Amino acid sequence: MSEIIETNDLQKQYRMGDVVVEALKGVDFTVHEGEFVAIMGPSGSGKSTLLHLLGGLDLASGGEVFLADRRLTRLRDTAITVMRRRHVGFVFQFFNLLPTLTAAENVALPLLLDGQSVKESSARVTETLEQVNMGNRAGHMPDQLSGGEQQRVAIARALVTDPEILLADEPTGNLDSSSGEQVLVILRRACDAAGQTIVIVTHNPTAAAFADRVVFLQDGALVHEILGGPFDVSAITEAIAHVNV
Numbered sequence: 744m745s746e747i748i749e750t751n752d753l754q755k756q757y758r759m760g761d762v763v764v765e766a767l768k769g770v771d772f773t774v775h776e777g778e779f780v781a782i783m784g785p786s787g788s789g790k791s792t793l794l795h796l797l798g799g800l801d802l803a804s805g806g807e808v809f810l811a812d813r814r815l816t817r818l819r820d821t822a823i824t825v826m827r828r829r830h831v832g833f834v835f836q837f838f839n840l841l842p843t844l845t846a847a848e849n850v851a852l853p854l855l856l857d858g859q860s861v862k863e864s865s866a867r868v869t870e871t872l873e874q875v876n877m878g879n880r881a882g883h884m885p886d887q888l889s890g891g892e893q894q895r896v897a898i899a900r901a902l903v904t905d906p907e908i909l910l911a912d913e914p915t916g917n918l919d920s921s922s923g924e925q926v927l928v929i930l931r932r933a934c935d936a937a938g939q940t941i942v943i944v945t946h947n948p949t950a951a952a953f954a955d956r957v958v959f960l961q962d963g964a965l966v967h968e969i970l971g972g973p974f975d976v977s978a979i980t981e982a983i984a985h986v987n988v
């Protein structure tokens with residue numbers, strides 16, 4: 744399997760006046776094409792920071808990020824924006840759907856931004872909504888959808904451009920367990936059926952258990968990983984206990 748994401752000695756410092764927070768202290772992290780990886784770790788360990796740097800949402804303080812063989816850390820802003828739009832889909836904890844657009848319009852948005860007409864985009868939008876089991880809610884506004892349904896629309900919006908990489912920061916963090924499970928089943932299926940590369944950040948052992956590999960961050964450093972998933976939840980809780988010793 745070829746590497747689609749690679750970081751070398753990745754560092755991030757946040758400077759606030761005289762105080763410097765070392766959020767990432769030299770992270771070497773690799774993700775292979777078609778792999779489903781979960782990032783776990785305590786609050787403040789640098790999980791979101793890592794995910795944002797992988798997707799070019801923020802700039803590194805040192806080290807390198809390679810995304811699909813391009814050195815993200817050396818690209819200029821406009822090139823990073825193009826890279827991100829072509830190669831990366833993002834899903835966030837709070838769905839971030841545009842409230843004045845229907846589910847279908849939200850999903851169409853990345854295609855319209857890429858220059859397609861509404862008509863050109865419609866077949867792909869329908870297909871992607873069906874992929875997340877939301878084909879029957881295309882005309883609903885976000886406030887007419889449950890949290891789990893909104894998150895599935897957000898996943899469809901992230902997948903509609905067929906990005907090589909899907910990055911998700913606590914995609915089930917705001918959902919009840921059954922809605923969360925539906926989201927994870929959809930992500931797992933995207934990985935198994937379409938070879939989608941997926942990296943999620945999660946606090947939830949049940950969510951991490953869906954991944955092929957789980958990596959653990961502590962104080963801005965990768966300290967442990969477990970391979971060979973999908974896992975039993977007990978394997979995740981044992982690994983968490985191991986890391987915290």
Ligand SMILES: Nc1ncnc2c1ncn2[C@@H]1O[C@H](COP(=O)(O)OP(=O)(O)OP(=O)(O)O)[C@@H](O)[C@H]1O
Nearest residue numbers: 757758759764766785786787788789790791792793
């Ligand atoms: N914009 C910022 N400015 C200053 N410090 C920041 C900023 N963003 C994050 N940090 C700090 O960097 C560290 C890592 O933050 P990060 O958001 O990556 O943690 P996390 O592992 O995602 O935590 P959580 O599980 O609570 O979401 C924390 O100590 C945080 O306070």
Ligand SMILES: [Mg+2]
Nearest residue numbers: 790791792912
């Ligand atoms: Mg976070």
